[in-house]
Amino acid sequence: xxxxxxxxxxxxxxxxxxxxxxxxxxxxxxxxxxxxxxxxxxxxxxxxxxxxxxxxxxxxxxxxxxxxxxxxxxxxxxxxxxxxxxxxxxxxxxxxxxxxxxxxxxxxxxxxxxxxxxxxxxxxxxxxxxxxxxxxxxxxxxxxxxxxxxxxxxxxxxxxxxxxxxxxxxxxxxx
Amino acid sequence: xxxxxxxxxxxxxxxxxxxxxxxxxxxxxxxxxxxxxxxxxxxxxxxxxxxxxxxxxxxxxxxxxxxxxxxxxxxxxxxxxxxxxxxxxxxxxxxxxxxxxxxxxxxxxxxxxxxxxxxxxxxxxxxxxxxxxxxxxxxxxxxxxxxxxxxxxxxxxxxxxxxxxxxxxxxxxxxxxx
Numbered sequence: 103x104x105x106x107x108x109x110x111x112x113x114x115x116x117x118x119x120x121x122x123x124x125x126x127x128x129x130x131x132x133x134x135x136x137x138x139x140x141x142x143x144x145x146x147x148x149x150x151x152x153x154x155x156x157x158x159x160x161x162x163x164x165x166x167x168x169x170x171x172x173x174x175x176x177x178x179x180x181x182x183x184x185x186x187x188x189x190x191x192x193x194x195x196x197x198x199x200x201x202x203x204x205x206x207x208x209x210x211x212x213x214x215x216x217x218x219x220x221x222x223x224x225x226x227x228x229x230x231x232x233x234x235x236x237x238x239x240x241x242x243x244x245x246x247x248x249x250x251x252x253x254x255x256x257x258x259x260x261x262x263x264x265x266x267x268x269x270x271x272x273x274x275x276x277x
Numbered sequence: 278x279x280x281x282x283x284x285x286x287x288x289x290x291x292x293x294x295x296x297x298x299x300x301x302x303x304x305x306x307x308x309x310x311x312x313x314x315x316x317x318x319x320x321x322x323x324x325x326x327x328x329x330x331x332x333x334x335x336x337x338x339x340x341x342x343x344x345x346x347x348x349x350x351x352x353x354x355x356x357x358x359x360x361x362x363x364x365x366x367x368x369x370x371x372x373x374x375x376x377x378x379x380x381x382x383x384x385x386x387x388x389x390x391x392x393x394x395x396x397x398x399x400x401x402x403x404x405x406x407x408x409x410x411x412x413x414x415x416x417x418x419x420x421x422x423x424x425x426x427x428x429x430x431x432x433x434x435x436x437x438x439x440x441x442x443x444x445x446x447x448x449x450x451x452x453x454x455x
């Protein structure tokens with residue numbers, strides 16, 4: 103549903119506003135990297151703008167620290183509707199290694215509604231491109247929650263007494 | 278003069294050709310030494326919890342649902358892909374895969390849930406011997422998998438200085454009443 107809405111709302115070029123909320127500059131360098139000729143994100147019409155009032159999407163990097171918290175909210179409010187928010191890097195998605203520190207909010211989604219998460223520390227430029235392409239509806243989503251279980255059920259209820267006896271034989275041998 | 282400089286510019290640009298990576302249309306695999314999303318092998322995992330001890334961002338959680346069932350939860354949203362869990366794993370159950378295309382709309386999509394059947398110590402009722410108080414020694418510990426026959430035999434003998442006499446004396450030990 104979000105994808106269809108994105109296709110309608112952002113039919114033309116998306117202009118992005120990059121918001122550093124206390125990142126270590128690793129994610130920022132990767133964001134600037136996708137604007138270089140090698141990754142050339144302007145193929146999709148994406149352009150970096152300096153003011154949030156010109157932007158359609160917001161790229162957030164860094165766990166939102168306490169001093170930047172009101173500024174992030176103001177920047178988000180300044181973007182005209184409809185707007186997309188990308189959380190880039192582990193810090194913006196879940197808080198990174200500082201998710202429960204005293205002066206960190208712990209992820210951008212606790213401050214403003216986030217549409218797409220791009221994990222990685224820092225994410226590869228391809229990873230950011232993939233996230234943007236996912237928002238534009240060019241690629242399919244690859245990840246899904248994984249649930250692993252041991253198939254053999256080892257608590258053998260029927261053979262339990264027998265196992266106890268065998269175990270006791272071994273203990274007598276140890277003696 | 279300006280024309281020659283323009284021709285020179287065009288020639289300079291033509292020399293390297295097109296360098297842009299045609300990424301979302303064509304796959305761009307990561308290099309071999311790239312650390313992507315960690316992958317668990319639940320057949321190898323013994324549930325020792327070493328990965329959750331050593332995770333810098335504490336994104337691997339160990340939860341004991343009941344005495345014989347242990348749940349390992351991996352929350353990929355705050356994972357920094359440092360690879361320490363793969364380094365510390367005694368059974369090499371965790372491998373850092375090459376995948377990096379993990380963008381998602383929901384944080385639940387990058388989680389892994391592992392359910393392990395554990396065997397408890399017959400003496401203390403815990404999943405592990407905790408008699409080694411030194412935390413460095415505890416790193417070397419391996420959990421007791423139920424289907425491991427060798428450890429099943431030795432499971433009662435939890436420490437090296439364990440003696441059957443002391444156990445027999447203290448098994449029915451009670452605190453002195455007034």
